[in-house]
Amino acid sequence: MALARVDRTTPDPAGGQVVRDGAGDPTGLLKDDAQGVVTRVIPPPSPDRIEAAQVKMAGMLLAAGITSFLDAAGGEDTVKTYAGLIAKGLLPQHITPALLIDAELAKKPQAAAEYLRDVRRRFTGPATLRLTTAKVFLDGVMEFPAQTAALLDPYLDAEGRPTDQRGTLHVSDRDYRALVQALDADGWQLHAHAIGDRAVRTALNAYEAVARPGRPGRRHTIAHLQLVHPDDYRRFARAGVVAGMQLQWAMPSAFTNDALRPYIGPERYARLYPAHSLAKAGARLAGGSDWPVDPLLPFTQIATAIDRSNPEENQPPLNTREALTRTQSLVMHTASAAHQLHDGVSGTVRPGRRGDLIVLDRDVTGVPEKDIRATEVRYTLVSGRVAHDAASQTGRVRAEAAQRMGTLGAGRARGGSCCQGH
Numbered sequence: 327m328a329l330a331r332v333d334r335t336t337p338d339p340a341g342g343q344v345v346r347d348g349a350g351d352p353t354g355l356l357k358d359d360a361q362g363v364v365t366r367v368i369p370p371p372s373p374d375r376i377e378a379a380q381v382k383m384a385g386m387l388l389a390a391g392i393t394s395f396l397d398a399a400g401g402e403d404t405v406k407t408y409a410g411l412i413a414k415g416l417l418p419q420h421i422t423p424a425l426l427i428d429a430e431l432a433k434k435p436q437a438a439a440e441y442l443r444d445v446r447r448r449f450t451g452p453a454t455l456r457l458t459t460a461k462v463f464l465d466g467v468m469e470f471p472a473q474t475a476a477l478l479d480p481y482l483d484a485e486g487r488p489t490d491q492r493g494t495l496h497v498s499d500r501d502y503r504a505l506v507q508a509l510d511a512d513g514w515q516l517h518a519h520a521i522g523d524r525a526v527r528t529a530l531n532a533y534e535a536v537a538r539p540g541r542p543g544r545r546h547t548i549a550h551l552q553l554v555h556p557d558d559y560r561r562f563a564r565a566g567v568v569a570g571m572q573l574q575w576a577m578p579s580a581f582t583n584d585a586l587r588p589y590i591g592p593e594r595y596a597r598l599y600p601a602h603s604l605a606k607a608g609a610r611l612a613g614g615s616d617w618p619v620d621p622l623l624p625f626t627q628i629a630t631a632i633d634r635s636n637p638e639e640n641q642p643p644l645n646t647r648e649a650l651t652r653t654q655s656l657v658m659h660t661a662s663a664a665h666q667l668h669d670g671v672s673g674t675v676r677p678g679r680r681g682d683l684i685v686l687d688r689d690v691t692g693v694p695e696k697d698i699r700a701t702e703v704r705y706t707l708v709s710g711r712v713a714h715d716a717a718s719q720t721g722r723v724r725a726e727a728a729q730r731m732g733t734l735g736a737g738r739a740r741g742g743s744c745c746q747g748h
Contacts, residue, residue, distance in 0.1 A: 327352060329367045339363060341429035341463060341496035343474070357474050358466040358496070359429060376407055377416075384417045386731060388714035389724035390622050391703040393682035394420040394667055396614065398517065398549065399461050401426055405449050412452040418708045420454045420682075422667050424461035424517045427505070429496045432462055435508035442514060458668050459515045462505070463496055465525035468552055469585035475522035478555060481589050492524065499528045506532035506546070515544045515668070517570070523555045530561045537565040547666055549614070553590075554600050563608030568666045571601055571658070572616045573631035574623065576648070578641040595645075601631060602648045611650075612666040613659035621732040624659065628690070629698040631655040637699065652691065681710030 334350045342360030345353050356364060371379075387395060397404060400423040411417040425445060431438050438460070446457045466474025473481050476495040480488045497505070506516050518529040526548055533546045543566035551571055562569055575581070576599035587595050597603075605611055613627055630636075631650045634643040643649070650658070664673025672682045685705040690698050702725075706714035715721045 327354065327364065330364045332363055336363070341494075343494075355471075357472055358463070358494070377411065380407060380411055381416050382727065384411070384419060385714075385720070385724040386622065386728040387419060388706045388708075389703060389716070389721065389728040390624055391684040391686075391706055392419065392624070393684070393706065393708050393713075394664065394669060394672065395422070396459070396517075396667060397421065397423045398519075398614075398616070399424060399426045399463075402445055405445060405455070405457070408455055409449050409452060412454055417454075418713045420456065420667070420669065420672075420708075422456045422459055424459040425457070426461045429463070432497045432505050433501050435505045438505060439508050439512050442509065443512065456668065458513075459517050460509055461517045461519070462502070463519040464502065464528055465493055465495055465520060465522050468493075468521050468590070469581055470589050473589065475552070476520075476524035476528070477522045477553070477590075478524045478527070479594075482591055484588055486588065486591060493522055495525060495528060497528070499531055502528055503532040503535050507536055510536040510544055510546070513544070516546045518546075518548050519550060520548050521550050521552045523553045523558070526551060526554050527558055530558055530565065530567065533567050534561065534565045543567075545666060545668060547612070551600070551604070552598060553594060554597070554604065556597070556603070559600070559603050559607035559609070562604060562610075567609070568662075569604050569609045569611045570614055570666060571599065571611055571631075572614050572620065572627070573599060573601060573650075573655075574615070574620060574627045575599065576601070576634050576644055577630050577636040578639050578644050579636055582644055583641075598645055598648075600648050601650050605650065605654060610662050610665065611654070611658040612662040613655070614663070618731075622728060623699075623732045625690070625701040626699050628655050628659055629695060631658070632695050632698070637696070652695065656690065681707055683707040 332344060332352050336344055336352065338344055339359050339362065341358055343357040344360050345355035345357060347353050405423050408417065408421050408423060425442060427438050442460055449455065449457060465476035466472060468475035473491060474494050476493040481491045483489050509516060520526045520529050529548045537543060545568050547568040547570045549570040551569055582598065601611060615622055615624065615627060632652055632655050634646055634649050661673040671680045675683065684703050687702045687704055688697065690701055702716065704716050705712055714724065716725055
């Protein structure tokens with residue numbers, strides 16, 4: 327804090343808050359984009375360390391069966407790193423870096439379009455690097471004490487009484503609509519972080535404004551969708567919006583029980599993570615991990631989407647009426663994820679498709695649902711070639727690293743999203 331010169335005179339940045347005590351002094355709690363005030367003074371790692379970490383990351387993803395991925399909030403340096411690793415043959419996966427448009431730039435649609443065009447022009451090259459997507463944080467997180475997710479109705483206090491707090495909309499409805507219109511016209515897919523129902527509605531308003539009957543959409547996406555107003559369920563299908571959900575969160579835990587339920591009331595609590603309702607309304611669901619904020623445990627995601635349970639807690643499942651079938655969960659984490667990533671030649675197994683395949687130690691279509699979580703990846707193939715063999719020395723090292731990372735992340739299985747934790 328001292329190095330960053332954060333004191334009582336420091337203004338709140340756009341999209342963030344420096345929390346202060348009664349005397350006006352910073353407490354040390356930095357919400358959302360205010361974290362950047364401090365992270366900017368942390369010395370960056372050397373290029374060699376970044377490359378070593380990225381190579382380790384690629385191996386861990388292969389061990390987890392990941393053949394393509396979205397990096398949900400990156401910048402020009404991220405793209406440069408990926409392009410360099412691909413050129414060296416160190417990164418076999420297909421990658422979609424979502425280029426971050428911060429709250430200030432989001433108010434300047436033409437400047438945002440020019441920035442994205444410049445990055446795309448300078449890094450066009452590797453076929454496995456897809457520059458198709460721009461990322462915007464529309465709000466924060468819903469859990470107490472942050473409560474920065476934008477809600478239509480106010481948060482409650484600990485006794486269940488309404489407050490005057492409805493969270494923070496980082497980009498206004500008007501500004502996001504103008505940004506989407508500019509970037510959609512330029513061929514970009516928008517990926518909006520939206521936790522609260524007011525932020526979700528803001529995204530839908532913008533996406534509906536650019537939807538055209540008979541014209542293929544950009545596959546604009548809303549990520550997280552912790553709370554969606556029922557009036558908005560059918561709007562996803564009408565506008566061709568992808569519902570990107572991280573359903574490992576959809577379980578009873580300290581985050582859903584202690585930090586959330588008292589502050590939103592029973593009616594909204596019963597609608598958390600409305601996967602079934604969105605699917606029934608015709609929305610296309612795509613699954614994601616939110617790693618490294620959350621553990622890299624794809625089969626936990628798949629299983630929790632089905633049973634909404636926490637094996638570590640002796641509690642009833644969370645809102646079982648919002649559970650998905652096994653087929654729905656498998657599709658959202660394969661074919662629908664490929665659709666979100668504009669990948670028309672993977673996601674399903676059929677002649678003519680790219681051979682991005684995984685071989686598992688069990689039949690996840692037939693084993694008891696509770697056993698899906700323990701699934702292990704034996705082989706990962708990318709473009710028809712074996713990129714990971716769990717029985718090899720390299721494969722064992724990768725699998726052990728992935729397991730350690732999953733264990734490390736398990737204690738914070740719901741604490742933030744899109745690389746912005748509480």
